[in-house]
Structure formats: C-alpha cells, structure tokens
Amino acid sequence: MxxxxxxxxxxxxxxxxxxxxxxxxxxxxxxxxxxxxxxxxxxxxxxxxxxxxxxxxxxxxxxxxxxxxxxxxxxxxxxxxxxxxxxxxxxxxxxxxxxxxxxxxxxxxxxxxxxxxxxxxxxxxxxxxxxxxxxxxxxxxxxxxxxxxxxxxxxxxxxxxxxxxxxxxxxxxxxxxxxxxxxxxxxxxxxxxxxxxxxxxxxxxxxxxxxxxxxxxxxxxxxxxxxxxxxxxxxxxxxxxxxxxxxxxxxxxxxxxxxxxxxxxGGNDPLIVMEDADLDLAVNLAAEGAYRNSGQRCTAVKRILVHESIADTFIQKLVAKTKEYTCGDPANPETRVGTVIDEAAAIYLESVVEQAVAQGARVLIGGKRHGALLEPTVIVNVPRNAVMVVRESFGPLAPVLTFTDIDDAIRLSNSTDYGLSSGIVTNNMAYALRFIRELKVGTVNINEVPGYRIESSPFGGIKDSGxxxxxxxxxxxxxxxxxxxxxxxx
Structure with missing residues (x-):
C-alpha cells in the first residue's frame, strides 16, 4: 500500500x-x-x-x-x-x-x-x-x-x-x-x-x-x-x-x-508470603500479580509482604524472575508488559518510586520510564508509610516489605484504606484460616494471586474498595x- x-x-x-x-x-x-x-x-x-x-x-x-x-x-x-x-x-x-x-x-x-x-x-x-x-x-x-x-x-x-x-x-x-x-x-x-x-x-x-x-x-x-x-x-x-x-x-x-x-x-492488594511458603510459587505469583496487565488491575499485587526470615532469598528470586517480563511494543507478541494508560500515569508512578527511594528504599531492577512505558520494578526497604504502598499504585511495581510474624502481617495488610483482595502463600492451614478470618478484605486466596476468581463467582470489596x-x-x-x-x- x-x-x-x-x-x-x-x-x-x-x-x-x-x-x-x-x-x-x-x-x-x-x-x-x-x-x-x-x-x-x-x-x-x-x-x-x-x-x-x-x-x-x-x-x-x-x-x-x-x-x-x-x-x-x-x-x-x-x-x-x-x-x-x-x-x-x-x-x-x-x-x-x-x-x-x-x-x-x-x-x-x-x-x-x-x-x-x-x-x-x-x-x-x-x-x-x-x-x-x-x-x-x-x-x-x-x-x-x-x-x-x-x-x-x-x-x-x-x-x-x-x-x-x-x-x-x-x-x-x-x-x-x-x-x-x-x-x-x-x-x-x-x-x-x-x-x-x-x-x-x-x-x-x-x-x-x-x-x-x-x-x-x-x-x-x-x-x-x-x-x-x-x-x-x-x-x-x-x-x-x-x-x-x-x-x-x-x-x-x-x-x-x-x-x-x-x-x-480499586484496591491495594497484598501478597503475603509466610516463612513456610513454596518460594518458587510465591515468586511466580508475585511477578504475575504485579506485572500482568501492566499492573493496572484493581486486584493486582501492589504490596508484597514477606516474612523476614526468607526475604533475602525471595527477593533474589524475584529479581531474576522480573528479567523475564520484557517491556516494549504492545503489538509484539513477545512483549509481556506494555504501557500504562498514558504518559501522565507513568510519570506519576515514576514519582512514587523516587519518593520511596528518598525515604530509604532501593530499586533492584527496573524503574526506568520511556514515555508511557515503565519497566517492571522491584523495590525493597520500602517504608510502611511510603505513598506507593499506602495508596493504590496502578502500574508494574513490586514493592517488598518484611514482617516479623503472622500478627504483624495481618496488621500490615489491614493498615490501608482499601479492602479488596489478598493472596496468601503458605502450606500451614492454621495460618490460612487466621488470614481468612482476620483480613479485612472481600477475597482471600490461598496459594494464588489476589485477583483469582471465575467470572461467575462473587467479587467485591469493603472500606474504600467500594x-x-x-x-x-x-x-x-x-x-x-x-x-x-x-x-x-x-
């Protein structure tokens, strides 16, 4: 033509x-x-x-x-x-x-x-x-x-x-x-x-x-x-x-x-990784949950809460996994992460990463912006009061926070204004039942991403999630x- x-x-x-x-x-x-x-x-x-x-x-x-x-x-x-x-x-x-x-x-x-x-x-x-x-x-x-x-x-x-x-x-x-x-x-x-x-x-x-x-x-x-x-x-x-x-x-x-x-x-959904978790499963769920759909899902993984005893190993594996999520031309079948909705949204996401870094966080991979493209980003040492984890960050960000025990994990998970979904990675039934009872959210998925459901099952949240x-x-x-x-x- x-x-x-x-x-x-x-x-x-x-x-x-x-x-x-x-x-x-x-x-x-x-x-x-x-x-x-x-x-x-x-x-x-x-x-x-x-x-x-x-x-x-x-x-x-x-x-x-x-x-x-x-x-x-x-x-x-x-x-x-x-x-x-x-x-x-x-x-x-x-x-x-x-x-x-x-x-x-x-x-x-x-x-x-x-x-x-x-x-x-x-x-x-x-x-x-x-x-x-x-x-x-x-x-x-x-x-x-x-x-x-x-x-x-x-x-x-x-x-x-x-x-x-x-x-x-x-x-x-x-x-x-x-x-x-x-x-x-x-x-x-x-x-x-x-x-x-x-x-x-x-x-x-x-x-x-x-x-x-x-x-x-x-x-x-x-x-x-x-x-x-x-x-x-x-x-x-x-x-x-x-x-x-x-x-x-x-x-x-x-x-x-x-x-x-x-x-x-919207939501500010956590993936909670307990000390007994299958780490390969946890890393896969974290990456899929944080990066799929360019992180633009109300049920995307927006906070990764990891038990402090396994955090170093988990983070190392997550960084390696993140390298598989190529970011680029949305029309290319090999691209796994396209743009966010517009350049203004990407600029905002870039700014919340910069704010977290100013508070002491560290970017381990990603974080670079090219127009409306934002690379999948693993960021650690994120303060609990950082904007990127207190508010909903609608993009391919994977902020990692640590906790000491299940009480701390539940308290941290419930600390935001949102209450949509959550994912828990554990093989301990007692842990699973406590999370189901005590998390203030509409959905608790065990060994799955927060957003897992079928199109006929009920879905909704509480608090500022709707x-x-x-x-x-x-x-x-x-x-x-x-x-x-x-x-x-x-």
Whole structure:
C-alpha cells in the first residue's frame, strides 16, 4: 500500500497498514450525528487509533427516554440467545478486538487476547443464568398461626441502569456490567472511559448484531457535565454501577440520589508470603500479580509482604524472575508488559518510586520510564508509610516489605484504606484460616494471586474498595433486579 492510499474496512480506515477506527455513540442503536469528535491515541507511539462521535446533554435525555419507552419484554430464552450469539460473534472476531484493546490501551497483545477469553466467559455464564430461575417458595403453615398458603418470589428487572466503566479492562469490565443487566432484562446506558472507548463500542455493536432490541442499550461518550453527571443524578435511573477511582465513586455516592449505587473503587492488594511458603510459587505469583496487565488491575499485587526470615532469598528470586517480563511494543507478541494508560500515569508512578527511594528504599531492577512505558520494578526497604504502598499504585511495581510474624502481617495488610483482595502463600492451614478470618478484605486466596476468581463467582470489596458486589454474573444479575413476592391459597 502506498503512502497516499487509504482503504476503508468495516468501520475502520487503514493507512500504511495501521487501522484507525471511526466509531460513534449510539442512542438505542441509532448513531449520533455530531461535529464533536473524541480522538483516541496509542499510549505507545501516539498514533491515532480511532475517533468517536461525541454525545451531548440532549442525547443523554433522549437515551433515558428511549430506554423507558421500552418495547416487547424478552423471554428468558431470548435473553439467553442474544448473549450466546454475542459470545459466538466475539469468538469469531476475537483477534480484531484484541488488536483494538492493545492499540487504544497500550496493553501487551497477549494480555488483550487473554481479556477476550475472560469476556467470553462472562457472556457464557450470563447466558446460562438466563435459563435458571432462582425463585423461592415458602410454605405458610409452619407456625401455630400459619395459614394454608404459599409465598413465591420472582425477580423483576429494574427500569434503567447507568453503567460507567474504567480504562484498564476495556472489554471485560464492560461485559461484566452489560451482560448481567441484559440477563436480568434491565435496559442499560453505558458510559465507557474516554481513554478506551473503542473496545466498548465494538462490544455494543456485537450485541446489536446478535439481536438485542435497540432500546435495551445505548452508549454515550461526552463531557462529564453533559453525560455522566446528568445520568447519575436523573431520578428515572434505578441503579448506577460504577468502576473507577475513589474520589469519583464517592462523588457519585453523594450525588446520585435515591437509587441503587454499586461502586468498585480499586484496591491495594497484598501478597503475603509466610516463612513456610513454596518460594518458587510465591515468586511466580508475585511477578504475575504485579506485572500482568501492566499492573493496572484493581486486584493486582501492589504490596508484597514477606516474612523476614526468607526475604533475602525471595527477593533474589524475584529479581531474576522480573528479567523475564520484557517491556516494549504492545503489538509484539513477545512483549509481556506494555504501557500504562498514558504518559501522565507513568510519570506519576515514576514519582512514587523516587519518593520511596528518598525515604530509604532501593530499586533492584527496573524503574526506568520511556514515555508511557515503565519497566517492571522491584523495590525493597520500602517504608510502611511510603505513598506507593499506602495508596493504590496502578502500574508494574513490586514493592517488598518484611514482617516479623503472622500478627504483624495481618496488621500490615489491614493498615490501608482499601479492602479488596489478598493472596496468601503458605502450606500451614492454621495460618490460612487466621488470614481468612482476620483480613479485612472481600477475597482471600490461598496459594494464588489476589485477583483469582471465575467470572461467575462473587467479587467485591469493603472500606474504600467500594460498595456492593460488582462482578460475578450471578450476584450482578441480582443487583439489576428487585424481588417481588406473591402468595396463593394452598
């Protein structure tokens, strides 16, 4: 292809072999017409990855009205069929979607491909739940004053959900909100991150193609004051499901009004390595947990707490392991760590490393920044009050702190404002049970990374990690419904 030739392929423009996607916001399946465009650039080389036609305040209002206007209610089988067809379409186009994920987020292509697999599971499990009925039956003649009646329960969809998703899993985070809502029969207005909107819109288009009635789903990108804030505050919205920062989440909680609010606000998850741990397993979990997805996961390993008696050996092994995590071009299949979301994020991460060093910490490997690339970094002698371990550091950092005994480990683990997940490396059942009982978190995984789960199991945290169960399609479906009871003579 010559430099002057540009071809158009399925909604994208390809110039010099590099696709640029030109997508749009949708109101109930109808593309928005606007002169306002959001430009999405690659964090790696700043090339234009795509554009999105932006919406305005009137479009937000129209999306609400279209959703509430409704249409024919979908049967359980119809909801199953739509989600399952979307799953099939995702499988057929998984490589193209992975390429979009990698291009707009800077994630290594291997991570993007892995994410398509996770989203497949979300759609599969959500479809399966459509075919189940979790209604209950209560006999009323079980007490001296009881009657010959039975009480039945059934779940009814909410009228309208607003879902706001982050940049770090541009496909899976969106699937985890939309698929359970559709399984419940609840219409959704999606507001994805402006940093990674292309993947979200492609998933919306797959759902339309799979036969989802258009009123069931809109996707809007635009200024916060014109889109997100009006949607969050509108009393016609029954539920707001948000994943993102603590500051924004708490603002939503204070302004949403009288409606359900589900918040996932991040984590500061520890990997705790006891003195009896299998060190090879511990090192592998530490590296995978800290470096996968460029460390940009709410459940990433953000603090590595190691018993002081084995710390030297563990650190030596971790440094050697870190050398395997090559950092570079996200499109290269050999790259294991791509960029963080943008250069500003990398600069911040670089600064928290420098602050820790100023407090006496030492960088043993990594720590160098090249634009939005930050090398996987092992840093030791980290003070317990360092910013990089007190707050959430969203990048490929592996800070190692030592503890003296299990009491110290539990105290150190619980010392932050977050309470999402944790991983424990031990073969001692007494240790494992104490951690399960005493850690103030939503998840405790023994001999696994903090983030381990399946897409149908409940996932959520406490404290500043959020409110409510955010993921796991079974619990999420419940969030998008209410319980109706009725009774009959029996």
């Amino acid at each position: 010559s430099d002057s030739i540009t071809s158009t392929i399925a909604g994208s423009h390809v110039k010099n072999g590099v696709p640029a996607w030109h997508l749009t916001s949708y109101i109930a399946g109808q593309p928005i017409t606007s002169q306002q465009l959001l430009k999405v650039h690659s964090p790696y080389d700043n090339r234009l990855v795509g554009t999105v036609t932006l919406a305005g305040k009137a479009d937000a209002t129209a999306a609400i009205e279209k959703a509430l206007q409704g249409g024919t209610a979908l049967s359980r089988y119809e909801r199953f069929s739509i989600l399952d067809k979307t799953r099939q379409l995702l499988v057929e186009r998984k490589e193209a979607i992975a390429q979009i994920i990698s291009a707009e987020s800077g994630l290594a292509i291997r991570e993007a491909r892995y994410e398509t697999g996770r989203a497949h599971d979300v759609l599969m499990f959500a479809a399966m739940e459509c075919l189940k009925d979790d209604g209950q039956i209560f006999s009323c003649d079980i007490s001296p004053t009881g009657k010959a009646r039975k009480i039945f329960t059934q779940r009814e969809p909410l009228s309208l959900a607003v879902c706001i998703t982050p940049f770090n899993h541009p496909l899976n985070q969106v699937a985890h909100k939309i698929a359970p809502a559709i399984a419940a029969g609840t219409p959704v207005i999606l507001k994805p991150s402006e940093k990674t909107p292309l993947t979200a819109i492609k998933l919306v288009e797959l759902l339309y193609e799979a036969g989802l009635p258009k009123h069931m789903l809109s996707v809007l990108l635009g200024p916060t004051a014109e889109i997100a804030e009006p949607l969050v505050k509108d009393p016609r919205v029954d539920i707001v499901s948000f994943t993102g920062s603590v500051a924004v989440g708490k603002h939503i909680a204070s302004t949403a009004g009288y409606k359900k609010v589900i918040l996932e606000l 409110l409510g169960i955010k993921e796991g399609v079974i619990e999420a479906i419940k969030c998008f419904t209410y319980v109706k009871t009725f009774s009959l003579p029996w």
